[in-house]
Amino acid sequence: MNFLKLFDSLAERSTRGVAQRSGRRGFLVGVSKVLVASAFVLPVLPFDRTVQAAGKPAPKKEPTDTDCDYWRYCSVDGFLCSCCGGTMTTCPPGTTPSAVSWVGTCHNPADGRDYLVSYNDCCGRTTCGRCGCNTNIRERAGYRLGVHNDINWCMANQSSLYHCTVSVIVGLEEGQS
């Protein structure tokens, strides 16, 4: 669910996280001018952006499916299922995919395309609590509910308890091939 406003002040101050973010900046310029966060496997965004200025040297590590700044997580607000027993596209055992979802538009630096990404929640267990991310590229308030992530997208499931979020490619952005 997408309440996330992350808390992890330890991770927030992780210089490693700062360094990583700085290093990946180049990848993200095409998407938007903002850094999409990541503090290693530890969560935390957007709170850690304030420490970016530290300007540590950048390690050469590509973001992976457990990093908040992996490209398809550009509008996630919640716990990555990749860290919770699932993957980017599968829910952890014992949970149920959400019947409804919000959608992000994320730029894949590997092929230069913008993809529509469906952020489905996995439901029926209390929150996973691992790899919390809060990226908000093109996220909007609830009057644009389909791109809103401050609401529980398990809302229509038999058990609406939120556990974690998957990021499933559902197509290319309009006008792209």
Next chain:
Amino acid sequence: MQKKKKLIALLVLAGLASGTAIGEPRRPPPLPEEEIKVERLAPADGNRLYVVDPAFGHMVDGRTHVLDGKSGRFLGMIGTGFGSLMLPSKDGRSLYQVTTYYPRLSRGQRTDVVEIHDTQTLALKGEIDIPPRRAQSISYRGMLATSADGRFLYIQNATPATSVGIVDLVAGKFVAEVQTPGCWSIQAWQQGYRFSAICGDGTLLTVTLDEAGQAKSRERSAPFFDPDKDPIFIHPEIVGDERYFVSYNGNVYKVGLAGEAPRFEAPWSLLDQADRKRNWRPGGLQISALHRASGTFFVNMHDKGAEGTHKNPSKEIWAVDLQSRKRLARIASNQSISVAVSQGAEPLLYGLSHDGKVQVRRVAPGYPVLRDIAGIGETPMFMEVN
């Protein structure tokens, strides 16, 4: 038996006496016996803070923390279930929590309920069942609202089709559901049973209810903002009939909710040219606060803003005079995500950071820090001060 006891007592006394004789200080009289009582809160004095914490790491167990913002004392807690919405009543005597439960914690039949908590005893004093459609949203102001006379509670629903549930608090029952497709948040009018909702095409939908809480009219305004170019935060500041909204780009939209239809004023910017150059923008969750008597508007601001930074914590809290539209102060922030201000002659400004700290400042020249209150829950997000 009696004699034996007396003998022992005498021996003990003798022992004590000899102890005293060799220079040990005399012991004070024993402490009185005690009995357990339960605290009762003093009536709220304008600096009672309610801090909503959905406990994001284990959401079945959310809570609202109750603090005295002035003394910094933690006063108590209300357990609020899964992703609760919170609103203090108009008279300050009750706290409404609109929440969700499952009988076996994570399974069974979903129950949504309005809980009414007493703000002096923090005891549950009533509950009203509602259909299981309330928005499981973070507790933005505007997810819940009461009618001006306090009779109706309006509840934002999402299934994800959007509607507003109407609860009659006097009769203690759910009475109606009003469809509000494509519109979000509840802006209750000060007159009658009427509310407006912000819609995805930049218009305002205004619904008027009859005495029974049923919708009797629905009006759509002309667009008053462009959701593509200058989306607004739904968090309102409320002064009588007036509402102030802030946009992602730092524009202030004033809306009048009185008379026959909403009135809109042209937006104005919080930013000057230098601010724009550094991309200062509003951000966070509860992005503004208003001291009504002085018209001082506080906005949670960060620099280096860009697409996607609209929930960033603040670097500064800006104080702006609503009349002159001039900035009065740039206040260093504790990376707050949410801000609130108390009313009255000696107001206090509250900044809530994501790690559970509330920084309290006096609203006075220099905005001196009165105190930091730490350890307020795990993932606190919203505050109301009463």
